[in-house]
Amino acid sequence: MPTAIAVTSADLVLPPTDHQTPTAALLQAPDVQPLDAAIADISVLLEQHGYVIALYPASISVAHERRLHTLRSVLESDRIALLKSDLPPLGVAVLVRQLRQLSICDFSAGVVASAARLLSHYIYAGALLNSVTKLDRVPVSLKSHAKSWVPGSQFGVLANPAPQLIRVGTGELTGPQFSTQLLVAKGQLQSEWITSTVAPAWQVQGVQELPLPAESPRWWGTARMIEFAAYLPDISVLYQLVSSVRREVCTWCGIELIGDRCGFCSAPLVPAENQTHTPGVLNQGAPVRQRS
Structure with missing residues:
Protein backbone atom coordinates (compact mmCIF):
# COMPACT_ATOMS: atom_id res chain seq x y z
CA MET A 1 0.00 0.00 0.00
CA PRO A 2 1.20 3.56 -0.71
CA THR A 3 2.19 5.84 2.16
CA ALA A 4 -0.90 7.64 3.52
CA ILE A 5 -1.04 11.40 2.94
CA ALA A 6 -3.20 13.33 5.40
CA VAL A 7 -4.56 16.89 5.55
CA THR A 8 -6.30 19.11 8.09
CA SER A 9 -9.08 20.31 5.78
CA ALA A 10 -11.07 18.56 3.06
CA ASP A 11 -10.60 21.49 0.66
CA LEU A 12 -6.84 20.78 0.61
CA VAL A 13 -7.58 17.59 -1.33
CA LEU A 14 -7.56 18.62 -5.00
CA PRO A 15 -9.12 16.42 -7.68
CA PRO A 16 -6.69 13.66 -8.76
CA THR A 17 -4.69 14.11 -11.93
CA ASP A 18 -5.42 10.55 -13.03
CA HIS A 19 -7.22 7.44 -11.82
CA GLN A 20 -4.07 6.21 -10.02
CA THR A 21 -3.58 9.21 -7.74
CA PRO A 22 -4.90 8.27 -4.27
CA THR A 23 -6.94 10.60 -2.12
CA ALA A 24 -5.82 12.00 1.24
CA ALA A 25 -7.03 11.23 4.76
CA LEU A 26 -8.61 13.97 6.88
CA LEU A 27 -7.29 14.72 10.39
CA GLN A 28 -10.07 16.86 11.82
CA ALA A 29 -9.93 19.63 14.41
CA PRO A 30 -10.62 18.80 18.08
CA ASP A 31 -13.94 20.70 18.05
CA VAL A 32 -15.15 18.40 15.28
CA GLN A 33 -13.84 14.99 16.33
CA PRO A 34 -13.19 13.59 19.85
CA LEU A 35 -9.67 12.46 20.65
CA ASP A 36 -10.52 8.77 20.94
CA ALA A 37 -12.12 8.77 17.48
CA ALA A 38 -9.10 10.59 16.02
CA ILE A 39 -6.74 8.03 17.59
CA ALA A 40 -8.79 5.20 16.13
CA ASP A 41 -8.75 6.76 12.65
CA ILE A 42 -5.01 7.35 12.50
CA SER A 43 -4.34 3.91 13.99
CA VAL A 44 -6.23 2.39 11.06
CA LEU A 45 -4.15 4.48 8.63
CA LEU A 46 -0.93 3.25 10.20
CA GLU A 47 -2.12 -0.34 10.10
CA GLN A 48 -3.16 -0.12 6.46
CA HIS A 49 -0.35 2.04 5.08
CA GLY A 50 2.57 1.71 7.47
CA TYR A 51 3.35 5.45 7.48
CA VAL A 52 1.30 8.67 7.60
CA ILE A 53 2.50 12.03 6.25
CA ALA A 54 0.33 14.94 7.45
CA LEU A 55 0.81 18.22 5.59
CA TYR A 56 -0.92 21.34 6.90
CA PRO A 57 -0.79 25.15 6.55
CA ALA A 58 1.03 27.16 9.19
CA SER A 59 -2.17 29.20 9.63
CA ILE A 60 -4.31 26.45 11.19
CA SER A 61 -5.48 26.98 14.76
CA VAL A 62 -3.18 26.25 17.68
CA ALA A 63 -5.69 23.70 18.98
CA HIS A 64 -5.72 21.82 15.68
CA GLU A 65 -1.94 21.71 15.48
CA ARG A 66 -1.76 20.60 19.11
CA ARG A 67 -4.16 17.76 18.26
CA LEU A 68 -1.78 16.50 15.56
CA HIS A 69 1.12 16.38 17.99
CA THR A 70 -1.08 14.75 20.61
CA LEU A 71 -1.96 11.94 18.21
CA ARG A 72 1.68 11.23 17.49
CA SER A 73 2.57 11.42 21.17
CA VAL A 74 -0.25 9.17 22.38
CA LEU A 75 0.54 6.53 19.78
CA GLU A 76 4.28 6.92 20.47
CA SER A 77 4.76 6.44 16.76
CA ASP A 78 7.79 7.44 14.73
CA ARG A 79 5.82 6.56 11.59
CA ILE A 80 3.81 9.81 11.60
CA ALA A 81 5.35 12.83 9.87
CA LEU A 82 3.91 16.27 10.70
CA LEU A 90 -3.91 26.68 -2.31
CA GLY A 91 -0.17 26.08 -2.56
CA VAL A 92 -0.42 23.55 0.27
CA ALA A 93 -3.20 21.79 -1.64
CA VAL A 94 -0.95 21.60 -4.71
CA LEU A 95 1.89 20.17 -2.64
CA VAL A 96 -0.48 17.64 -1.05
CA ARG A 97 -1.52 16.40 -4.48
CA GLN A 98 2.10 16.11 -5.59
CA LEU A 99 2.89 14.00 -2.51
CA ARG A 100 -0.17 11.89 -3.29
CA GLN A 101 1.24 11.34 -6.78
CA LEU A 102 4.67 10.40 -5.42
CA SER A 103 3.22 8.06 -2.79
CA ILE A 104 2.49 5.42 -5.45
CA CYS A 105 6.01 5.59 -6.90
CA ASP A 106 8.94 3.48 -5.71
CA PHE A 107 9.95 5.98 -3.01
CA SER A 108 10.12 5.20 0.68
CA ALA A 109 7.94 7.15 3.12
CA GLY A 110 10.98 9.09 4.32
CA VAL A 111 11.85 10.23 0.81
CA VAL A 112 8.25 11.29 0.10
CA ALA A 113 8.10 13.28 3.35
CA SER A 114 11.39 15.07 2.81
CA ALA A 115 10.47 15.73 -0.85
CA ALA A 116 7.90 18.27 0.38
CA ARG A 117 10.63 20.84 1.07
CA LEU A 118 12.17 20.28 -2.37
CA LEU A 119 8.93 20.49 -4.34
CA SER A 120 7.71 23.60 -2.50
CA HIS A 121 10.45 25.60 -4.24
CA TYR A 122 8.75 24.93 -7.58
CA ILE A 123 5.31 26.18 -6.54
CA TYR A 124 4.57 29.81 -7.40
CA ALA A 125 1.80 30.75 -4.97
CA GLY A 126 0.19 34.16 -4.75
CA ALA A 127 -3.00 36.19 -4.76
CA LEU A 128 -4.73 39.29 -6.05
CA LEU A 129 -5.82 41.43 -3.07
CA ASN A 130 -7.84 44.61 -2.75
CA SER A 131 -6.01 45.46 0.48
CA VAL A 132 -2.73 44.54 2.18
CA THR A 133 -3.45 46.25 5.50
CA LYS A 134 -3.85 42.90 7.29
CA LEU A 135 -1.33 40.92 5.25
CA ASP A 136 1.35 39.76 7.69
CA ARG A 137 2.84 36.72 5.93
CA VAL A 138 4.52 38.68 3.11
CA PRO A 139 6.68 41.79 3.68
CA VAL A 140 4.60 44.94 2.96
CA SER A 141 6.11 48.43 2.83
CA LEU A 142 4.52 51.45 4.49
CA LYS A 143 3.97 52.89 1.02
CA SER A 144 1.96 49.85 -0.03
CA HIS A 145 -0.05 50.03 3.18
CA ALA A 146 -0.89 53.65 2.40
CA LYS A 147 -1.89 52.85 -1.18
CA SER A 148 -4.21 50.08 0.00
CA TRP A 149 -6.47 52.78 1.46
CA VAL A 150 -6.96 54.31 -2.01
CA PRO A 151 -10.34 53.20 -3.42
CA GLY A 152 -9.99 50.75 -6.29
CA SER A 153 -6.41 49.70 -5.48
CA GLN A 154 -5.48 46.10 -6.16
CA PHE A 155 -2.25 44.29 -5.37
CA GLY A 156 -0.57 41.28 -6.90
CA VAL A 157 1.29 39.32 -4.24
CA LEU A 158 3.65 36.39 -4.62
CA ALA A 159 4.30 34.51 -1.39
CA ASN A 160 6.42 31.66 -2.75
CA PRO A 161 9.13 30.87 -3.82
CA ALA A 162 10.23 34.46 -3.13
CA PRO A 163 7.98 37.22 -1.72
CA GLN A 164 6.97 39.98 -4.11
CA LEU A 165 4.29 42.68 -4.06
CA ILE A 166 3.18 44.98 -6.86
CA ARG A 167 0.33 47.38 -7.41
CA VAL A 168 -1.70 46.09 -10.35
CA GLY A 169 -0.91 48.15 -13.42
CA THR A 170 2.53 49.25 -12.26
CA GLY A 171 4.59 46.08 -12.51
CA GLU A 172 4.72 42.34 -13.10
CA LEU A 173 5.13 39.37 -10.81
CA THR A 174 8.19 37.23 -11.46
CA GLY A 175 7.02 33.89 -12.80
CA PRO A 176 8.53 30.44 -13.27
CA GLN A 177 11.06 29.74 -16.00
CA PHE A 178 9.64 26.29 -16.66
CA SER A 179 6.37 24.86 -17.91
CA THR A 180 3.51 24.99 -15.40
CA GLN A 181 -0.23 24.84 -15.04
CA LEU A 182 -2.21 27.38 -13.03
CA LEU A 183 -4.91 26.95 -10.39
CA VAL A 184 -7.19 29.90 -9.58
CA ALA A 185 -9.53 30.11 -6.57
CA LYS A 186 -11.81 33.14 -6.30
CA GLY A 187 -12.86 34.78 -3.06
CA GLN A 188 -15.03 37.87 -2.74
CA LEU A 189 -13.28 39.74 -5.55
CA GLN A 190 -14.11 39.96 -9.24
CA SER A 191 -11.20 40.37 -11.65
CA GLU A 192 -9.73 38.72 -14.74
CA TRP A 193 -6.21 40.01 -14.03
CA ILE A 194 -4.78 36.58 -13.18
CA THR A 195 -6.13 34.82 -16.29
CA SER A 196 -5.71 37.75 -18.66
CA THR A 197 -2.33 39.09 -17.47
CA VAL A 198 -0.46 36.67 -15.20
CA ALA A 199 -1.22 33.45 -17.08
CA PRO A 200 -0.04 34.73 -20.52
CA ALA A 201 3.05 36.40 -19.02
CA TRP A 202 4.00 33.16 -17.27
CA GLN A 203 3.18 31.09 -20.38
CA VAL A 204 1.19 28.58 -18.37
CA GLN A 205 -0.01 25.51 -20.24
CA GLY A 206 -3.50 25.47 -18.74
CA VAL A 207 -5.73 27.21 -16.18
CA GLN A 208 -8.20 25.51 -13.84
CA GLU A 209 -10.61 27.24 -11.45
CA LEU A 210 -11.34 25.70 -8.06
CA PRO A 211 -13.23 26.70 -4.88
CA LEU A 212 -11.28 28.87 -2.45
CA PRO A 213 -9.85 26.96 0.55
CA ALA A 214 -11.54 27.94 3.80
CA GLU A 215 -8.21 28.93 5.36
CA SER A 216 -7.27 31.35 2.56
CA PRO A 217 -8.99 34.55 3.83
CA ARG A 218 -7.24 34.21 7.19
CA TRP A 219 -3.87 33.52 5.53
CA TRP A 220 -4.13 36.53 3.20
CA GLY A 221 -5.83 38.86 5.71
CA THR A 222 -8.92 39.50 3.59
CA ALA A 223 -11.78 37.67 1.90
CA ARG A 224 -11.71 40.10 -1.01
CA MET A 225 -9.05 38.22 -2.92
CA ILE A 226 -8.32 35.66 -5.64
CA GLU A 227 -5.69 33.05 -4.88
CA PHE A 228 -3.54 31.30 -7.49
CA ALA A 229 -0.76 28.73 -7.73
CA ALA A 230 1.43 27.68 -10.66
CA TYR A 231 2.88 24.20 -10.37
CA LEU A 232 4.58 21.27 -12.11
CA PRO A 233 1.76 18.94 -13.20
CA ASP A 234 3.78 16.14 -14.80
CA ILE A 235 4.46 13.19 -12.52
CA SER A 236 7.47 12.21 -14.63
CA VAL A 237 9.11 15.58 -13.89
CA LEU A 238 8.28 15.33 -10.19
CA TYR A 239 9.69 11.82 -10.16
CA GLN A 240 12.94 12.92 -11.78
CA LEU A 241 13.34 15.89 -9.43
CA VAL A 242 13.07 13.65 -6.39
CA SER A 243 15.04 10.69 -7.72
CA SER A 244 17.94 12.94 -8.84
CA VAL A 245 18.71 13.92 -5.24
CA ARG A 246 21.05 11.60 -3.34
CA ARG A 247 19.37 9.61 -0.61
CA GLU A 248 20.73 9.58 2.91
CA VAL A 249 19.83 7.87 6.19
CA CYS A 250 18.68 9.97 9.14
CA THR A 251 21.27 9.71 11.90
CA TRP A 252 18.54 10.09 14.53
CA CYS A 253 15.62 7.85 13.51
CA GLY A 254 17.25 5.81 10.76
CA ILE A 255 14.68 6.58 8.07
CA GLU A 256 15.66 7.34 4.46
CA LEU A 257 15.60 10.97 3.35
CA ILE A 258 16.66 13.46 0.71
CA GLY A 259 17.93 16.98 1.32
CA ASP A 260 19.25 18.17 4.66
CA ARG A 261 16.43 17.38 7.09
CA CYS A 262 14.38 14.32 8.02
CA GLY A 263 10.68 14.62 7.25
CA PHE A 264 9.69 12.41 10.18
CA CYS A 265 11.80 13.50 13.14
CA SER A 266 12.99 16.88 11.73
CA ALA A 267 16.60 16.10 12.64
CA PRO A 268 19.15 17.78 10.34
CA LEU A 269 21.41 15.60 8.24
CA VAL A 270 24.87 15.25 9.75
CA PRO A 271 26.94 16.41 8.02
CA ALA A 272 24.52 18.75 6.22
CA GLU A 273 24.88 18.49 2.45
CA ASN A 274 22.92 20.42 -0.15
CA GLN A 275 21.97 18.34 -3.17
CA THR A 276 21.09 19.65 -6.61
CA HIS A 277 18.85 18.20 -9.27
CA THR A 278 20.37 16.95 -12.50
CA PRO A 279 20.62 19.42 -15.42
CA GLY A 280 17.70 19.48 -17.80
CA VAL A 281 15.02 18.26 -15.39
CA LEU A 282 12.78 21.25 -16.10
CA ASN A 283 13.65 21.80 -19.75
CA GLN A 284 11.85 20.52 -22.80
CA GLY A 285 13.78 17.27 -22.98
CA ALA A 286 12.25 13.83 -23.18
CA PRO A 287 10.07 12.93 -20.17
CA VAL A 288 11.35 10.46 -17.63
CA ARG A 289 9.48 7.19 -17.50
CA GLN A 290 7.77 6.69 -14.16
CA ARG A 291 8.74 3.52 -12.36
CA SER A 292 6.11 1.58 -10.50
Whole structure:
Protein backbone atom coordinates (compact mmCIF):
# COMPACT_ATOMS: atom_id res chain seq x y z
CA MET A 1 0.00 0.00 0.00
CA PRO A 2 1.20 3.56 -0.71
CA THR A 3 2.19 5.84 2.16
CA ALA A 4 -0.90 7.64 3.52
CA ILE A 5 -1.04 11.40 2.94
CA ALA A 6 -3.20 13.33 5.40
CA VAL A 7 -4.56 16.89 5.55
CA THR A 8 -6.30 19.11 8.09
CA SER A 9 -9.08 20.31 5.78
CA ALA A 10 -11.07 18.56 3.06
CA ASP A 11 -10.60 21.49 0.66
CA LEU A 12 -6.84 20.78 0.61
CA VAL A 13 -7.58 17.59 -1.33
CA LEU A 14 -7.56 18.62 -5.00
CA PRO A 15 -9.12 16.42 -7.68
CA PRO A 16 -6.69 13.66 -8.76
CA THR A 17 -4.69 14.11 -11.93
CA ASP A 18 -5.42 10.55 -13.03
CA HIS A 19 -7.22 7.44 -11.82
CA GLN A 20 -4.07 6.21 -10.02
CA THR A 21 -3.58 9.21 -7.74
CA PRO A 22 -4.90 8.27 -4.27
CA THR A 23 -6.94 10.60 -2.12
CA ALA A 24 -5.82 12.00 1.24
CA ALA A 25 -7.03 11.23 4.76
CA LEU A 26 -8.61 13.97 6.88
CA LEU A 27 -7.29 14.72 10.39
CA GLN A 28 -10.07 16.86 11.82
CA ALA A 29 -9.93 19.63 14.41
CA PRO A 30 -10.62 18.80 18.08
CA ASP A 31 -13.94 20.70 18.05
CA VAL A 32 -15.15 18.40 15.28
CA GLN A 33 -13.84 14.99 16.33
CA PRO A 34 -13.19 13.59 19.85
CA LEU A 35 -9.67 12.46 20.65
CA ASP A 36 -10.52 8.77 20.94
CA ALA A 37 -12.12 8.77 17.48
CA ALA A 38 -9.10 10.59 16.02
CA ILE A 39 -6.74 8.03 17.59
CA ALA A 40 -8.79 5.20 16.13
CA ASP A 41 -8.75 6.76 12.65
CA ILE A 42 -5.01 7.35 12.50
CA SER A 43 -4.34 3.91 13.99
CA VAL A 44 -6.23 2.39 11.06
CA LEU A 45 -4.15 4.48 8.63
CA LEU A 46 -0.93 3.25 10.20
CA GLU A 47 -2.12 -0.34 10.10
CA GLN A 48 -3.16 -0.12 6.46
CA HIS A 49 -0.35 2.04 5.08
CA GLY A 50 2.57 1.71 7.47
CA TYR A 51 3.35 5.45 7.48
CA VAL A 52 1.30 8.67 7.60
CA ILE A 53 2.50 12.03 6.25
CA ALA A 54 0.33 14.94 7.45
CA LEU A 55 0.81 18.22 5.59
CA TYR A 56 -0.92 21.34 6.90
CA PRO A 57 -0.79 25.15 6.55
CA ALA A 58 1.03 27.16 9.19
CA SER A 59 -2.17 29.20 9.63
CA ILE A 60 -4.31 26.45 11.19
CA SER A 61 -5.48 26.98 14.76
CA VAL A 62 -3.18 26.25 17.68
CA ALA A 63 -5.69 23.70 18.98
CA HIS A 64 -5.72 21.82 15.68
CA GLU A 65 -1.94 21.71 15.48
CA ARG A 66 -1.76 20.60 19.11
CA ARG A 67 -4.16 17.76 18.26
CA LEU A 68 -1.78 16.50 15.56
CA HIS A 69 1.12 16.38 17.99
CA THR A 70 -1.08 14.75 20.61
CA LEU A 71 -1.96 11.94 18.21
CA ARG A 72 1.68 11.23 17.49
CA SER A 73 2.57 11.42 21.17
CA VAL A 74 -0.25 9.17 22.38
CA LEU A 75 0.54 6.53 19.78
CA GLU A 76 4.28 6.92 20.47
CA SER A 77 4.76 6.44 16.76
CA ASP A 78 7.79 7.44 14.73
CA ARG A 79 5.82 6.56 11.59
CA ILE A 80 3.81 9.81 11.60
CA ALA A 81 5.35 12.83 9.87
CA LEU A 82 3.91 16.27 10.70
CA LEU A 83 4.88 18.78 8.02
CA LYS A 84 3.91 22.41 8.64
CA SER A 85 4.04 24.47 5.43
CA ASP A 86 4.41 28.23 5.07
CA LEU A 87 2.77 28.04 1.64
CA PRO A 88 -0.64 29.68 1.23
CA PRO A 89 -3.52 27.17 1.46
CA LEU A 90 -3.91 26.68 -2.31
CA GLY A 91 -0.17 26.08 -2.56
CA VAL A 92 -0.42 23.55 0.27
CA ALA A 93 -3.20 21.79 -1.64
CA VAL A 94 -0.95 21.60 -4.71
CA LEU A 95 1.89 20.17 -2.64
CA VAL A 96 -0.48 17.64 -1.05
CA ARG A 97 -1.52 16.40 -4.48
CA GLN A 98 2.10 16.11 -5.59
CA LEU A 99 2.89 14.00 -2.51
CA ARG A 100 -0.17 11.89 -3.29
CA GLN A 101 1.24 11.34 -6.78
CA LEU A 102 4.67 10.40 -5.42
CA SER A 103 3.22 8.06 -2.79
CA ILE A 104 2.49 5.42 -5.45
CA CYS A 105 6.01 5.59 -6.90
CA ASP A 106 8.94 3.48 -5.71
CA PHE A 107 9.95 5.98 -3.01
CA SER A 108 10.12 5.20 0.68
CA ALA A 109 7.94 7.15 3.12
CA GLY A 110 10.98 9.09 4.32
CA VAL A 111 11.85 10.23 0.81
CA VAL A 112 8.25 11.29 0.10
CA ALA A 113 8.10 13.28 3.35
CA SER A 114 11.39 15.07 2.81
CA ALA A 115 10.47 15.73 -0.85
CA ALA A 116 7.90 18.27 0.38
CA ARG A 117 10.63 20.84 1.07
CA LEU A 118 12.17 20.28 -2.37
CA LEU A 119 8.93 20.49 -4.34
CA SER A 120 7.71 23.60 -2.50
CA HIS A 121 10.45 25.60 -4.24
CA TYR A 122 8.75 24.93 -7.58
CA ILE A 123 5.31 26.18 -6.54
CA TYR A 124 4.57 29.81 -7.40
CA ALA A 125 1.80 30.75 -4.97
CA GLY A 126 0.19 34.16 -4.75
CA ALA A 127 -3.00 36.19 -4.76
CA LEU A 128 -4.73 39.29 -6.05
CA LEU A 129 -5.82 41.43 -3.07
CA ASN A 130 -7.84 44.61 -2.75
CA SER A 131 -6.01 45.46 0.48
CA VAL A 132 -2.73 44.54 2.18
CA THR A 133 -3.45 46.25 5.50
CA LYS A 134 -3.85 42.90 7.29
CA LEU A 135 -1.33 40.92 5.25
CA ASP A 136 1.35 39.76 7.69
CA ARG A 137 2.84 36.72 5.93
CA VAL A 138 4.52 38.68 3.11
CA PRO A 139 6.68 41.79 3.68
CA VAL A 140 4.60 44.94 2.96
CA SER A 141 6.11 48.43 2.83
CA LEU A 142 4.52 51.45 4.49
CA LYS A 143 3.97 52.89 1.02
CA SER A 144 1.96 49.85 -0.03
CA HIS A 145 -0.05 50.03 3.18
CA ALA A 146 -0.89 53.65 2.40
CA LYS A 147 -1.89 52.85 -1.18
CA SER A 148 -4.21 50.08 0.00
CA TRP A 149 -6.47 52.78 1.46
CA VAL A 150 -6.96 54.31 -2.01
CA PRO A 151 -10.34 53.20 -3.42
CA GLY A 152 -9.99 50.75 -6.29
CA SER A 153 -6.41 49.70 -5.48
CA GLN A 154 -5.48 46.10 -6.16
CA PHE A 155 -2.25 44.29 -5.37
CA GLY A 156 -0.57 41.28 -6.90
CA VAL A 157 1.29 39.32 -4.24
CA LEU A 158 3.65 36.39 -4.62
CA ALA A 159 4.30 34.51 -1.39
CA ASN A 160 6.42 31.66 -2.75
CA PRO A 161 9.13 30.87 -3.82
CA ALA A 162 10.23 34.46 -3.13
CA PRO A 163 7.98 37.22 -1.72
CA GLN A 164 6.97 39.98 -4.11
CA LEU A 165 4.29 42.68 -4.06
CA ILE A 166 3.18 44.98 -6.86
CA ARG A 167 0.33 47.38 -7.41
CA VAL A 168 -1.70 46.09 -10.35
CA GLY A 169 -0.91 48.15 -13.42
CA THR A 170 2.53 49.25 -12.26
CA GLY A 171 4.59 46.08 -12.51
CA GLU A 172 4.72 42.34 -13.10
CA LEU A 173 5.13 39.37 -10.81
CA THR A 174 8.19 37.23 -11.46
CA GLY A 175 7.02 33.89 -12.80
CA PRO A 176 8.53 30.44 -13.27
CA GLN A 177 11.06 29.74 -16.00
CA PHE A 178 9.64 26.29 -16.66
CA SER A 179 6.37 24.86 -17.91
CA THR A 180 3.51 24.99 -15.40
CA GLN A 181 -0.23 24.84 -15.04
CA LEU A 182 -2.21 27.38 -13.03
CA LEU A 183 -4.91 26.95 -10.39
CA VAL A 184 -7.19 29.90 -9.58
CA ALA A 185 -9.53 30.11 -6.57
CA LYS A 186 -11.81 33.14 -6.30
CA GLY A 187 -12.86 34.78 -3.06
CA GLN A 188 -15.03 37.87 -2.74
CA LEU A 189 -13.28 39.74 -5.55
CA GLN A 190 -14.11 39.96 -9.24
CA SER A 191 -11.20 40.37 -11.65
CA GLU A 192 -9.73 38.72 -14.74
CA TRP A 193 -6.21 40.01 -14.03
CA ILE A 194 -4.78 36.58 -13.18
CA THR A 195 -6.13 34.82 -16.29
CA SER A 196 -5.71 37.75 -18.66
CA THR A 197 -2.33 39.09 -17.47
CA VAL A 198 -0.46 36.67 -15.20
CA ALA A 199 -1.22 33.45 -17.08
CA PRO A 200 -0.04 34.73 -20.52
CA ALA A 201 3.05 36.40 -19.02
CA TRP A 202 4.00 33.16 -17.27
CA GLN A 203 3.18 31.09 -20.38
CA VAL A 204 1.19 28.58 -18.37
CA GLN A 205 -0.01 25.51 -20.24
CA GLY A 206 -3.50 25.47 -18.74
CA VAL A 207 -5.73 27.21 -16.18
CA GLN A 208 -8.20 25.51 -13.84
CA GLU A 209 -10.61 27.24 -11.45
CA LEU A 210 -11.34 25.70 -8.06
CA PRO A 211 -13.23 26.70 -4.88
CA LEU A 212 -11.28 28.87 -2.45
CA PRO A 213 -9.85 26.96 0.55
CA ALA A 214 -11.54 27.94 3.80
CA GLU A 215 -8.21 28.93 5.36
CA SER A 216 -7.27 31.35 2.56
CA PRO A 217 -8.99 34.55 3.83
CA ARG A 218 -7.24 34.21 7.19
CA TRP A 219 -3.87 33.52 5.53
CA TRP A 220 -4.13 36.53 3.20
CA GLY A 221 -5.83 38.86 5.71
CA THR A 222 -8.92 39.50 3.59
CA ALA A 223 -11.78 37.67 1.90
CA ARG A 224 -11.71 40.10 -1.01
CA MET A 225 -9.05 38.22 -2.92
CA ILE A 226 -8.32 35.66 -5.64
CA GLU A 227 -5.69 33.05 -4.88
CA PHE A 228 -3.54 31.30 -7.49
CA ALA A 229 -0.76 28.73 -7.73
CA ALA A 230 1.43 27.68 -10.66
CA TYR A 231 2.88 24.20 -10.37
CA LEU A 232 4.58 21.27 -12.11
CA PRO A 233 1.76 18.94 -13.20
CA ASP A 234 3.78 16.14 -14.80
CA ILE A 235 4.46 13.19 -12.52
CA SER A 236 7.47 12.21 -14.63
CA VAL A 237 9.11 15.58 -13.89
CA LEU A 238 8.28 15.33 -10.19
CA TYR A 239 9.69 11.82 -10.16
CA GLN A 240 12.94 12.92 -11.78
CA LEU A 241 13.34 15.89 -9.43
CA VAL A 242 13.07 13.65 -6.39
CA SER A 243 15.04 10.69 -7.72
CA SER A 244 17.94 12.94 -8.84
CA VAL A 245 18.71 13.92 -5.24
CA ARG A 246 21.05 11.60 -3.34
CA ARG A 247 19.37 9.61 -0.61
CA GLU A 248 20.73 9.58 2.91
CA VAL A 249 19.83 7.87 6.19
CA CYS A 250 18.68 9.97 9.14
CA THR A 251 21.27 9.71 11.90
CA TRP A 252 18.54 10.09 14.53
CA CYS A 253 15.62 7.85 13.51
CA GLY A 254 17.25 5.81 10.76
CA ILE A 255 14.68 6.58 8.07
CA GLU A 256 15.66 7.34 4.46
CA LEU A 257 15.60 10.97 3.35
CA ILE A 258 16.66 13.46 0.71
CA GLY A 259 17.93 16.98 1.32
CA ASP A 260 19.25 18.17 4.66
CA ARG A 261 16.43 17.38 7.09
CA CYS A 262 14.38 14.32 8.02
CA GLY A 263 10.68 14.62 7.25
CA PHE A 264 9.69 12.41 10.18
CA CYS A 265 11.80 13.50 13.14
CA SER A 266 12.99 16.88 11.73
CA ALA A 267 16.60 16.10 12.64
CA PRO A 268 19.15 17.78 10.34
CA LEU A 269 21.41 15.60 8.24
CA VAL A 270 24.87 15.25 9.75
CA PRO A 271 26.94 16.41 8.02
CA ALA A 272 24.52 18.75 6.22
CA GLU A 273 24.88 18.49 2.45
CA ASN A 274 22.92 20.42 -0.15
CA GLN A 275 21.97 18.34 -3.17
CA THR A 276 21.09 19.65 -6.61
CA HIS A 277 18.85 18.20 -9.27
CA THR A 278 20.37 16.95 -12.50
CA PRO A 279 20.62 19.42 -15.42
CA GLY A 280 17.70 19.48 -17.80
CA VAL A 281 15.02 18.26 -15.39
CA LEU A 282 12.78 21.25 -16.10
CA ASN A 283 13.65 21.80 -19.75
CA GLN A 284 11.85 20.52 -22.80
CA GLY A 285 13.78 17.27 -22.98
CA ALA A 286 12.25 13.83 -23.18
CA PRO A 287 10.07 12.93 -20.17
CA VAL A 288 11.35 10.46 -17.63
CA ARG A 289 9.48 7.19 -17.50
CA GLN A 290 7.77 6.69 -14.16
CA ARG A 291 8.74 3.52 -12.36
CA SER A 292 6.11 1.58 -10.50
